[in-house]
Amino acid sequence: MPLYADLPARRTRQVLADAGCLLVVVAAVAAGRVVHAAVAGVAEPARRFADGSTDLAEGLRSTGGSLGRAPLVGDEVAGLLGRSADSAASLARAAGEQRDAVLHLATVLGLLTALLPVVLVVGVRVVQRSRWAARTRDAHRLAQTAAGERVLALRALQRRPGRVLLDLAPDPATAWLAGEPAVVRSLADLELAALGVRRVTAARR
Incomplete structure (x- = not known):
């Protein structure tokens, strides 16, 4: 853990x-x-x-x-x-x-x-740390596949501030729906960074 x-x-x-x-x-x-x-x-x-x-x-x-x-x-x-x-x-x-x-x-x-x-x-504090550890393990696992990255990107769309999302793309939601790899990867990395996880540089497709 x-x-x-x-x-x-x-x-x-x-x-x-x-x-x-x-x-x-x-x-x-x-x-x-x-x-x-x-x-x-x-x-x-x-x-x-x-x-x-x-x-x-x-x-x-x-x-x-x-x-x-x-x-x-x-x-x-x-x-x-x-x-x-x-x-x-x-x-x-x-x-x-x-x-x-x-x-x-x-x-x-x-x-x-x-x-x-x-x-x-x-x-x-134990509950907080346990929840964070569980979310971190889940994020690491999702970041290993393209489908998992899309899930992380969707979480970013739901949780991150609008101004931060608009810095990634003019219309991040549409780009996510279209499956644009660069935007999906940036959104996924944004969610990882929010958890304090290092950026995944290579995911299995």
Whole structure:
């Protein structure tokens, strides 16, 4: 499959379009990273709270274990501290779940921000290049026969600007109908040039 046109002007436009597509991809990925970082930053307070609550629960349990050996009130104090530690642990779990939810949202939003433009732009560009490659292969095949050249010439009559056609012949449509070789060849070459294909110098008759 041809990747780029033979003629410099068309090839330059294709290269610039591909470069623009690449820039959009890079920009989209960078934007996705920025969005992810911004949303993930919201989870930082929840993370700090979860870590603090976890440390508090561990400290209360440790203290309760130490005081539990004290006479008379040891069991009572240990039970109170144990319940407080359980409450702190519950708060830590809730904060951790909130943190995880925010981080998941950050990942989803970051991916959407990056992928949507990439899929759209790259998809459109792939379709454009595939269609061009198919038309180019078809034009190369048609240019190999006299009948194919007449088809290319007819396409030129249908697609190219009138001023360009009149530069080839005073009445290009009549000349095409009459099968004038020089005009048919010029019209076919005009259609090839529009695709960026090099001029066919010899076709099989």
